[in-house]
Amino acid sequence: MNMTDNTILITGGASGIGLALAERFLQRGNEVIICGRREDKLQEAKEKFPQLHIRVCDVAKECDRKSLVVWALHEFPKLNILVNNAGIQQRVNLLEATADWNYYHQEISANQEAPIHLSMLLIPHLMRKKEAVIVNVTSGLAFVPPAWVPIYGATKAAMHSFTVSLRLQVEKSNINVVEVLPPAVNTDLGGVGLHTFGEPLDEFADAVFEGFENGDLEIGYRSSEKVIRASRDEIDEIVMRNWERLQIPKI
Numbered sequence: 001m002n003m004t005d006n007t008i009l010i011t012g013g014a015s016g017i018g019l020a021l022a023e024r025f026l027q028r029g030n031e032v033i034i035c036g037r038r039e040d041k042l043q044e045a046k047e048k049f050p051q052l053h054i055r056v057c058d059v060a061k062e063c064d065r066k067s068l069v070v071w072a073l074h075e076f077p078k079l080n081i082l083v084n085n086a087g088i089q090q091r092v093n094l095l096e097a098t099a100d101w102n103y104y105h106q107e108i109s110a111n112q113e114a115p116i117h118l119s120m121l122l123i124p125h126l127m128r129k130k131e132a133v134i135v136n137v138t139s140g141l142a143f144v145p146p147a148w149v150p151i152y153g154a155t156k157a158a159m160h161s162f163t164v165s166l167r168l169q170v171e172k173s174n175i176n177v178v179e180v181l182p183p184a185v186n187t188d189l190g191g192v193g194l195h196t197f198g199e200p201l202d203e204f205a206d207a208v209f210e211g212f213e214n215g216d217l218e219i220g221y222r223s224s225e226k227v228i229r230a231s232r233d234e235i236d237e238i239v240m241r242n243w244e245r246l247q248i249p250k251i
């Protein structure tokens with residue numbers, strides 16, 4: 001991937017992995033736009049990195065996605081990289097799933113519908129650029145079904161599948177498709193204080209940039225790098241080990 005002079009839209013770029021990527025893209029001389037639902041978080045990011053462009057947007061909503069794309073293409077016609085990073089993670093006990101469907105559906109719409117739809121909305125524009133990239137942030141859990149977050153795991157497995165299919169369809173075009181598969185990384189994913197057992201954020205983000213610079217198409221790190229190539233037997237073993245460690249009380 002050409003690492004400089006790009007115009008990049010990062011969904012969910014006000015915190016965690018998205019912000020760490022935004023910071024590194026800025027350092028390399030790129031124009032960076034971030035979006036998210038919380039205006040205060042976006043403002044906080046802009047105070048830290050004044051060159052950032054910010055936009056309030058709930059990517060789980062179809063109308064917000066459409067207006068994000070219209071606004072971004074009007075304001076930033078040079079846009080040539082989309083980073084589908086926004087995501088949420090919800091612990092769901094399938095034996096006691098009494099919440100309204102909207103609660104469960106928001107995980108599917110943010111993690112799965114949004115990156116698919118945003119990619120489809122932007123492909124016609126990206127096709128006209130000299131060089132364009134779609135980066136999908138999925139998860140090592142795309143390969144290792146995480147029973148404590150069953151809907152999350154399903155969305156990430158689906159996004160791995162979509163990413164491979166997208167790459168094949170745009171193979172002969174100017175669009176490259178890159179998948180970033182984080183292992184557990186210390187961010188606020190799932191709620192503050194729930195992801196404290198993972199890899200340090202800055203080390204992970206530096207490794208992702210090494211992958212971008214090397215032109216890697218699938219970028220894992222430590223444990224996720226291993227599961228990408230694990231055998232089915234190895235995966236079954238990790239699935240059980242994770243479930244024993246992390247299962248939801250009461251099941």
Ligand SMILES: NC(=O)c1ccc[n+]([C@@H]2O[C@H](COP(=O)([O-])OP(=O)(O)OC[C@H]3O[C@@H](n4cnc5c(N)ncnc54)[C@H](OP(=O)(O)O)[C@@H]3O)[C@@H](O)[C@H]2O)c1
Nearest residue numbers: 012016017036037038058059060086087139184185187189
């Ligand atoms: N941390 C990990 O261990 C890990 C592992 C594997 C994969 N990942 C993936 O990495 C990506 C980034 O997560 P993270 O770890 O950096 O967590 P994070 O710090 O919670 O960041 C997620 C970002 O997404 C935004 N977001 C969530 N829902 C959104 C929506 N509907 N519309 C717009 N923005 C939305 C959030 O901002 P608002 O709340 O303000 O909208 C937040 O800035 C996710 O796709 C996650 O699944 C993370």
